[in-house]
Amino acid sequence: xxxxxxxxxxxxxxxxxxxxxxxxxxxxxxxxxxxxxxxxxxxxxxxxxxxxxxxxxxxxxxxxxxxxxxxxxxxxxxxxxxxxxxxxxxxxxxxxxxxxxxxxxxxxxxxxxxxxxxxxxxxxxxxxxxxxxxxxxxxxxxxxxxxxxxxxxxxxxxxxxxxxxxxxxxxxxxxxxxxxxxxxxxxxxxxxxxxxxxxxxxxxxxxxxxxxxxxxxxxxxxxxxxxxxxxxxxxxxxxxxxxxxxxxxxxxxxxxxxxxxxxxxxxxxxxxxxxxxxxxxxxxxxxxxxxxxxxxxxxxxxxxxxxxxxxxxxxxxxxxx
Amino acid sequence: xxxxxxxxxxxxxxxxxxxxxxxxxxxxxxxxxxxxxxxxxxxxxxxxxxxxxxxxxxxxxxxxxxxxxxxxxxxxxxxxxxxxxxxxxxxxxxxxxxxxxxxxxxxxxxxxxxxxxxxxxxxxxxxxxxxxxxxxxxxxxxxxxxxxxxxxxxxxxxxxxxxxxxxxxxxxxxxxxxxxxxxxxxxxxxxxxxxxxxxxxxxxxxxxxxxxxxxxxxxxxxxxxxxxxxxxxxxxxxxxxxxxxxxxxxxxxxxxxxxxxxxxxxxxxxxxxxx
Numbered sequence: 001x002x003x004x005x006x007x008x009x010x011x012x013x014x015x016x017x018x019x020x021x022x023x024x025x026x027x028x029x030x031x032x033x034x035x036x037x038x039x040x041x042x043x044x045x046x047x048x049x050x051x052x053x054x055x056x057x058x059x060x061x062x063x064x065x066x067x068x069x070x071x072x073x074x075x076x077x078x079x080x081x082x083x084x085x086x087x088x089x090x091x092x093x094x095x096x097x098x099x100x101x102x103x104x105x106x107x108x109x110x111x112x113x114x115x116x117x118x119x120x121x122x123x124x125x126x127x128x129x130x131x132x133x134x135x136x137x138x139x140x141x142x143x144x145x146x147x148x149x150x151x152x153x154x155x156x157x158x159x160x161x162x163x164x165x166x167x168x169x170x171x172x173x174x175x176x177x178x179x180x181x182x183x184x185x186x187x188x189x190x191x192x193x194x195x196x197x198x199x200x201x202x203x204x205x206x207x208x209x210x211x212x213x214x215x216x217x218x219x220x221x222x223x224x225x226x227x228x229x230x231x232x233x234x235x236x237x238x239x240x241x242x243x244x245x246x247x248x249x250x251x252x253x254x255x256x257x258x259x260x261x262x263x264x265x266x267x268x269x270x271x272x273x274x275x276x277x278x279x280x281x282x283x284x285x286x287x288x289x290x291x292x293x294x295x296x297x298x299x300x301x302x303x304x305x306x307x308x309x310x311x312x313x314x315x316x317x318x319x320x321x
Numbered sequence: 322x323x324x325x326x327x328x329x330x331x332x333x334x335x336x337x338x339x340x341x342x343x344x345x346x347x348x349x350x351x352x353x354x355x356x357x358x359x360x361x362x363x364x365x366x367x368x369x370x371x372x373x374x375x376x377x378x379x380x381x382x383x384x385x386x387x388x389x390x391x392x393x394x395x396x397x398x399x400x401x402x403x404x405x406x407x408x409x410x411x412x413x414x415x416x417x418x419x420x421x422x423x424x425x426x427x428x429x430x431x432x433x434x435x436x437x438x439x440x441x442x443x444x445x446x447x448x449x450x451x452x453x454x455x456x457x458x459x460x461x462x463x464x465x466x467x468x469x470x471x472x473x474x475x476x477x478x479x480x481x482x483x484x485x486x487x488x489x490x491x492x493x494x495x496x497x498x499x500x501x502x503x504x505x506x507x508x509x510x511x512x513x514x515x516x517x518x519x520x521x522x523x524x525x526x527x528x529x530x531x532x533x534x535x536x537x538x539x540x541x542x543x544x545x546x547x548x549x550x551x552x553x554x555x556x557x558x559x560x561x562x563x564x565x566x567x568x569x570x571x572x573x574x575x576x577x578x579x580x581x582x583x584x585x586x587x588x589x590x591x592x593x594x595x596x
Contacts, residue, residue: 050322075545076555079368079546086556283369283548285549286370286553286554287369287371
């Protein structure tokens with residue numbers, strides 16, 4: 001074990017890569033389980049000045065729709081305690097522009113690009129996937145059926161096991177790539193939806209999306225967000241997310257990407273121990289733009305300190321006596 | 322753009338509710354007039370998000386100062402910092418007053434500063450003075466104390482022509498800063514000038530109207546609550562005029578597409594609901 005550890009450290013020094021952190025999800029190899037979460041990582045390129053994208057396991061793009069979307073009127077964000085509410089409304093350049101303008105630049109980096117896909121109807125989703133199938137350099141799709149900030153599609157589909165399974169099946173058929181489905185926490189029983197999506201052929205699950213919340217300006221007596229409600233994210237939601245990842249890991253046999261308020265390696269490890277194969281980091285990218293690198297470093301330190309031969313040994317290792 | 326840890330050198334009260342914070346950085350940071358930084362006390366979790374602050378002045382090679390009004394959770398946390406405490410700073414961010422325009426042929430400038438909107442304008446005034454551009458300043462604030470807090474003495478020290486107004490008349494002319502601006506133009510001054518404005522939304526909207534009426538180019542520096550400051554959260558948008566059916570399909574991000582916009586592109590009436 002000590003020899004392996006020394007060897008790993010040497011490899012790490014030479015390639016800036018620690019093989020102990022490599023994970024595989026739906027046939028895609030991530031050099032580490034640290035992934036930028038959709039909606040908080042732009043199109044990846046925005047971070048090129050701040051972090052070494054080649055060190056990053058991967059990232060999920062801002063939700064892409066078949067056609068560009070304008071998004072909701074401002075105000076779109078408001079800070080709460082330990083988190084923030086957002087109702088961006090999926091403003092994005094559209095799938096075609098992503099392929100033409102962003103992907104060629106992203107191909108210069110050695111990181112896994114997950115295209116997050118959004119639509120108002122099943123047909124919209126399939127159209128976006130069909131467009132993105134032409135894009136070279138996309139590792140997988142993340143089906144966004146959990147955005148709480150648009151009135152049709154998204155969360156409406158994600159709240160129904162039947163609708164979610166139907167769309168997953170269609171998307172899987174249309175998709176040239178592995179399909180990750182991103183779950184909404186705004187449901188009575190997340191495991192019911194997870195099981196339906198697994199049965200419909202999803203290759204992996206990511207969870208959780210934001211939790212629907214509301215903030216009110218007591219002077220104007222109006223909602224603080226133009227949309228009325230928004231999605232709560234940040235450290236405040238982490239315990240809910242950890243619990244849901246644990247529940248879903250117990251009920252389906254698919255790899256999970258854990259998401260929800262992760263801001264440190266310790267936070268990431270909670271999700272991994274609960275059953276996640278990888279983690280996505282969201283809101284923390286805003287207030288700590290180099291957080292992904294810090295989490296990778298922290299995971300390496302944890303492995304060193306606890307003589308963990310490989311991060312996968314920790315997945316779902318929660319002890320309940 | 323770098324994510325730096327800076328050290329507080331000074332954090333002095335200029336007037337009740339207004340502070341000037343000088344930060345020292347380990348390296349020299351190239352900044353342009355009109356740019357901003359996202360600041361937060363190092364490792365603080367309350368507030369969670371950094372806050373956007375205009376760069377007020379360069380104070381030597383590795384020092385920059387920030388003028389701010391203490392208004393909410395973010396600024397209250399910053400106001401509590403004292404010398405040698407540390408601050409996370411994402412810097413420099415946003416475009417500058419001269420990003421989208423050449424300075425060639427710029428011979429006349431009008432500055433309209435309303436309240437703490439003065440913060441991104443001092444470096445611009447310094448630059449215009451160096452460039453020997455004929456510059457007239459209109460400086461407005463709520464009252465004498467607020468004017469002091471908004472850096473009046475620093476603007477005075479530039480020795481550029483300046484008209485001061487306060488809402489209560491405790492200093493200079495009584496009323497909004499837009500009144501002397503309009504009178505100045507009606508009297509035939511400022512022909513061909515570029516107008517640079519920052520202040521409350523209603524003030525900038527009125528300045529934009531006045532500038533348009535006198536056929537003057539007008540640039541405004543906008544403020545919006547920001548999640549990140551570098552374009553990824555898409556939270557800080559402003560509605561931009563387009564030729565489309567509703568006239569405002571396009572939302573632009575104040576942080577990376579601005580903070581400085583040509584006033585004629587802003588959909589003032591739509592965004593007015595927010596301010």
